[in-house]
Amino acid sequence: MLLDIRNLSIQLRSETSYIQVCKNFDLMINDGEICSLVGSSGSGKSLIINAIMGMYGHDMKVTMDYFKFRDMDLTNLSVAERRKILSSEVAIIFQEARASLDPELPIGVQMRASLGSHCFDDKWYRWPFWRFRAVNNILHKVGIKNTKQILRALPYQLSEVLCQKIIIAMALSRKPKLLIADSPISGMTSTSQVQILKLFHSYVENSKGTMLYVTNDLGPASNLMDTIKMLYCGQIVESGPKEQVINCPHHPFTQSMINAIPEFNRQVKLKMKLDVLKGDPPEFTQTPIGCPLGPRCPHADRECNTMPPIVKTKNGFFRCYYPLNMEKDNESK
Amino acid sequence: MNQNKHIPLLQVKNLGLTIKNRKYLFFRKKVEILKDINFTLEKGQTLVLTGDAGSGKSSLLHILNNPDIPHTGEVLVYGKPLKDYERRDRVGFIRLLSSDYNNAINPHKRVNFILEQPLKINTDYSTVQRDYRIDRILEYVGLSSSIKYSHPGFLTSNQMLRLAFARALVMEPEILLVDSNIEKLDAQLRSHCLNMLLDCQEEKETALVICLNDIGLIKHIADNILVLSQGRQEDYGNAKFIISKPEKEITKRLIQDYNNEYRIRPER
Numbered sequence: 143m144l145l146d147i148r149n150l151s152i153q154l155r156s157e158t159s160y161i162q163v164c165k166n167f168d169l170m171i172n173d174g175e176i177c178s179l180v181g182s183s184g185s186g187k188s189l190i191i192n193a194i195m196g197m198y199g200h201d202m203k204v205t206m207d208y209f210k211f212r213d214m215d216l217t218n219l220s221v222a223e224r225r226k227i228l229s230s231e232v233a234i235i236f237q238e239a240r241a242s243l244d245p246e247l248p249i250g251v252q253m254r255a256s257l258g259s260h261c262f263d264d265k266w267y268r269w270p271f272w273r274f275r276a277v278n279n280i281l282h283k284v285g286i287k288n289t290k291q292i293l294r295a296l297p298y299q300l301s302e303v304l305c306q307k308i309i310i311a312m313a314l315s316r317k318p319k320l321l322i323a324d325s326p327i328s329g330m331t332s333t334s335q336v337q338i339l340k341l342f343h344s345y346v347e348n349s350k351g352t353m354l355y356v357t358n359d360l361g362p363a364s365n366l367m368d369t370i371k372m373l374y375c376g377q378i379v380e381s382g383p384k385e386q387v388i389n390c391p392h393h394p395f396t397q398s399m400i401n402a403i404p405e406f407n408r409q410v411k412l413k414m415k416l417d418v419l420k421g422d423p424p425e426f427t428q429t430p431i432g433c434p435l436g437p438r439c440p441h442a443d444r445e446c447n448t449m450p451p452i453v454k455t456k457n458g459f460f461r462c463y464y465p466l467n468m469e470k471d472n473e474s475k
Numbered sequence: 476m477n478q479n480k481h482i483p484l485l486q487v488k489n490l491g492l493t494i495k496n497r498k499y500l501f502f503r504k505k506v507e508i509l510k511d512i513n514f515t516l517e518k519g520q521t522l523v524l525t526g527d528a529g530s531g532k533s534s535l536l537h538i539l540n541n542p543d544i545p546h547t548g549e550v551l552v553y554g555k556p557l558k559d560y561e562r563r564d565r566v567g568f569i570r571l572l573s574s575d576y577n578n579a580i581n582p583h584k585r586v587n588f589i590l591e592q593p594l595k596i597n598t599d600y601s602t603v604q605r606d607y608r609i610d611r612i613l614e615y616v617g618l619s620s621s622i623k624y625s626h627p628g629f630l631t632s633n634q635m636l637r638l639a640f641a642r643a644l645v646m647e648p649e650i651l652l653v654d655s656n657i658e659k660l661d662a663q664l665r666s667h668c669l670n671m672l673l674d675c676q677e678e679k680e681t682a683l684v685i686c687l688n689d690i691g692l693i694k695h696i697a698d699n700i701l702v703l704s705q706g707r708q709e710d711y712g713n714a715k716f717i718i719s720k721p722e723k724e725i726t727k728r729l730i731q732d733y734n735n736e737y738r739i740r741p742e743r
């Protein structure tokens with residue numbers, strides 16, 4: 143097992159007290175697996191990544207029972223020490239690409255700086271200028287053609303999508319053990335989406351990498367994922383292998399995420415309204431008692447005022463009193 | 476005799492945009508961003524612009540939004556060039572809906588100010604009339620009018636999206652331009668946004684011009700489709716027809732790339 147986290151809880155500091163953002167969060171990623179966290183915006187996806195990597199200040203309080211990365215037990219280390227160990231083996235692709243590049247340095251300088259000498263794997267006589275060649279190669283792989291211009295440019299001169307590609311190239315060129323990608327392909331055209339997804343695929347297949355893929359849309363990359371974890375209000379509401387989650391979702395939230403994609407729903411005709419959950423996702427200060435989906439759920443009943451227990455399925459679990467599609471599950475058994 | 480002829484709502488003829496790239500002292504290079512774009516748009520129809528990155532989708536949208544940008548060719552609304560209209564009439568025809576609501580709405584101003592300002596500049600309404608209009612538009616998009624005196628920072632993402640809609644619709648435009656940030660929203664919000672667009676089209680017969688890359692969404696909402704490639708118009712016509720039987724290379728490639736192996740569909 144590459145990463146094993148048990149019972150992660152995150153509290154954010156407000157003026158008067160601490161607000162519980164995420165609790166009872168377990169994450170286990172096997173070697174060579176693509177695990178994906180899917181949730182709507184504001185469900186705490188990015189906070190969880192920050193908590194795992196130890197990128198937070200005094201306004202966030204993170205506790206966990208157990209934290210293991212490869213063979214190292216990092217539970218009792220301080221945040222700074224943990225960050226030091228993780229930073230050499232984990233690469234992150236952040237959501238706002240342009241904001242995570244240095245605005246004052248040319249792209250080429252930044253990309254070469256991110257390549258440590260441990261990334262060099264070639265004959266010794268090819269050492270001179272290997273960083274230049276490596277940067278060129280990886281840029282070609284993400285589908286950037288005029289590398290000469292791009293390497294000289296500053297981040298503000300490039301479009302958001304190009305910055306996204308550059309960040310992805312930077313992350314992959316370091317050959318990390320674990321790659322965390324936070325909505326890496328949002329806003330791209332389908333041509334570049336395929337290119338990037340192919341790159342991720344070959345990274346997992348050929349260089350034995352592992353991925354944590356965080357996204358807010360089930361559509362474009364669903365076949366890349368191995369396991370899907372649906373996140374709602376900082377809580378995993380359903381988890382399982384991709385076929386199971388997409389073909390027979392048990393939790394109403396998963397069903398609504400699938401219905402929101404017009405292609406996934408055969409009954410939708412041209413220009414028909416798509417069915418969505420009514421209302422807003424609740425804010426963290428006003429999370430409802432019991433099931434977090436309660437006020438928005440079309441199947442809610444009186445029982446839902448208490449926290450639903452975890453129900454185990456074949457390879458996963460869900461948290462709901464009135465699950466959907468149970469007959470399908472029985473048939474397949 | 477002229478009156479019998481049908482005049483379309485929006486007609487674009489030979490639209491072109493060229494910029495000069497200046498470098499060093501004497502070096503000048505002309506870059507053609509758009510060339511020879513032709514299309515028409517009727518009431519209550521949807522036109523989807525699609526193409527690769529850098530193919531000029533958003534440039535086209537910006538020219539439609541602001542005809543003061545120097546361009547060649549003509550943009551006709553009801554048969555009259557858009558440039559010749561007064562500015563205050565023009566904003567009544569065409570408005571831009573920016574679905575990247577976090578960056579498009581000024582966080583320092585109250586909701587009332589955000590909605591009132593276009594009315595103040597472009598109409599002769601009195602304060603009472605403006606107030607009435609704002610209340611009506613907030614009701615239409617499904618926000619309570621008590622929200623008027625709060626800052627956008629206190630609104631949830633859903634409410635912000637509705638506010639962006641309200642701002643686009645205060646002038647009661649006949650053509651609504653939607654930028655491609657709609658794809659970056661999460662699945663729930665995006666469906667919400669599409670539902671509101673479809674609602675608007677049904678009730679007010681608004682014509683829509685949308686930038687989209689996702690063929691699945693295009694199939695769902697588009698009447699006509701315009702495929703751009705490096706500033707040229709490659710394909711234009713009925714969306715259903717073009718997507719089911721693509722003829723041009725670029726359209727074929729776009730559809731093929733969309734139906735990639737990383738996209739699975741549930742078996743029903």
Ligand code: SF4
Binds near residue numbers: 393433441463465
């Ligand atoms: S427990 Fe109740 S409210 Fe929660 S998802 Fe299930 S049916 Fe809906």
